[in-house]
Amino acid sequence: MTTVMTELRKIGQRHSEMETAWSWYEVAQRTVKKFFSLFAFPTAPRGVIPLFRFGSTLVTLHTSFMLVILGAVWLGWYQYRSISGMIFNVVAVVLLFACVLIHEIAHTLWARKVGVLVFDITLLPIGGVANMEQRTISPTDEVRIALAGPVANLVLGTVFTGMVLVAAVLDQVSLLRFIVEGLRQPSLVGLVSYLAAANLILGLFNLLPALPLDGGRALRALLCRRMSYEKATQVAAIIGRSCGAGLLAIAGGMYLIGWLPYALTLAIVALILYSEATRELRAVRAQSALRKWTVGQLAHAAKHIVTPNQPLASVLSAITNGQIVPVVVGDQSKLVGLVTSADVRGRTGRIVDLNIAHVMRTKFPTVTINDPLWIAHEKLKQSNLYAIPVVCDDSLLNGMITLADIRQALRENRDRERQQRT
Numbered sequence: 001m002t003t004v005m006t007e008l009r010k011i012g013q014r015h016s017e018m019e020t021a022w023s024w025y026e027v028a029q030r031t032v033k034k035f036f037s038l039f040a041f042p043t044a045p046r047g048v049i050p051l052f053r054f055g056s057t058l059v060t061l062h063t064s065f066m067l068v069i070l071g072a073v074w075l076g077w078y079q080y081r082s083i084s085g086m087i088f089n090v091v092a093v094v095l096l097f098a099c100v101l102i103h104e105i106a107h108t109l110w111a112r113k114v115g116v117l118v119f120d121i122t123l124l125p126i127g128g129v130a131n132m133e134q135r136t137i138s139p140t141d142e143v144r145i146a147l148a149g150p151v152a153n154l155v156l157g158t159v160f161t162g163m164v165l166v167a168a169v170l171d172q173v174s175l176l177r178f179i180v181e182g183l184r185q186p187s188l189v190g191l192v193s194y195l196a197a198a199n200l201i202l203g204l205f206n207l208l209p210a211l212p213l214d215g216g217r218a219l220r221a222l223l224c225r226r227m228s229y230e231k232a233t234q235v236a237a238i239i240g241r242s243c244g245a246g247l248l249a250i251a252g253g254m255y256l257i258g259w260l261p262y263a264l265t266l267a268i269v270a271l272i273l274y275s276e277a278t279r280e281l282r283a284v285r286a287q288s289a290l291r292k293w294t295v296g297q298l299a300h301a302a303k304h305i306v307t308p309n310q311p312l313a314s315v316l317s318a319i320t321n322g323q324i325v326p327v328v329v330g331d332q333s334k335l336v337g338l339v340t341s342a343d344v345r346g347r348t349g350r351i352v353d354l355n356i357a358h359v360m361r362t363k364f365p366t367v368t369i370n371d372p373l374w375i376a377h378e379k380l381k382q383s384n385l386y387a388i389p390v391v392c393d394d395s396l397l398n399g400m401i402t403l404a405d406i407r408q409a410l411r412e413n414r415d416r417e418r419q420q421r422t
């Protein structure tokens with residue numbers, strides 16, 4: 001069987017992109033994904049394993065989560081020097097992430113209550129992320145959605161603490177001794193105590209009024225009553241950065257007194273908090289810039305244009321170089337399709353026999369020159385495309401807009417703002 005890949009080699013085109021697709025990492029990732037997709041939903045973004053659907057929300061697990069499991073196995077051996085210790089730690093981590101999932105589900109339920117769609121929930125090694133629809137809601141609803149997650153953890157933490165407390169009373173030993181004894185070896189008491197502490201820490205930490213934490217989102221929503229969204233984000237993100245810097249200093253103190261594992265964990269959390277707060281700040285500045293500009297200000301003519309009956313080989317080089325080629329018909333260039341490297345990859349058959357019409361996609365997003373730039377940015381992000389066509393009436397091709405154009409404009413805008421500030 002002759003595949004497109006071998007044809008590409010024959011005609012000596014660049015195919016680095018396709019070769020990367022066959023790297024061992026992707027093969028492993030595809031195998032894991034395929035295995036899990038036997039039990040769940042086959043459609044999910046790259047790098048995640050779909051687990052199950054919760055109403056209209058797809059729950060997925062990031063493949064890097066496997067590192068957490070490996071870490072738990074290693075720590076189990078390090079702590080207990082036994083197989084049961086390793087199994088105990090894996091069970092503890094899985095249950096902890098079940099609590100993280102409950103946190104995200106609490107956000108989801110409140111979001112649904114006020115009519116906000118939650119597309120998916122992804123469990124990452126650093127916690128969970130609920131991907132919600134961007135729409136305007138009242139500050140009170142925003143606060144409720146933000147606080148629902150930490151409150152769920154505090155409730156769970158209280159329930160687990162209560163369970164340990166009751167067991168300690170029934171055993172007629174002091175609570176502290178009960179917990180210390182329980183943690184010495186893998187045991188149910190140790191497990192419940194761990195979950196109690198983890199949930200209370202998760203709940204309280206997320207209530208810090210610092211972006212990107214839930215408390216920070218609640219604070220921003222409250223500040224929005226008095227100031228603009230951008231200004232409110234700035235305040236909450238600056239608190240986020242300060243909390244990150246403060247936690248890093250505490251981690252340094254822990255390191256000095258010899259608490260290395262705790263210092264390391266706290267330092268990672270502090271650095272993530274600091275960099276995510278910075279990212280929020282940049283994102284909101286970018287968003288306000290994107291709202292000021294229109295697509296027409298950045299769109300440019302398409303480098304290559306093809307017709308459906310043209311041979312694929314004529315633009316293969318451009319496509320494998322990452323270009324997205326619009327397909328048009330007629331004198332007025334009516335847009336009918338789009339060809340991308342993803343449409344060609346994995347296709348079997350002799351490439352010289354293929355026409356553009358065989359591979360082009362007919363469903364894709366478009367924008368008009370009068371659309372605000374943020375709409376183009378959203379469509380590019382959602383479609384996972386590098387460029388999308390710009391059209392005028394009756395889908396006549398007007399040009400293309402690329403992510404690189406938008407990023408370049410944002411960079412220039414950031415530099416301009418920086419110069420104005422200094």
Ligand SMILES: [Zn+2]
Nearest residue numbers: 149150206214
């Ligand atoms: Zn949350």
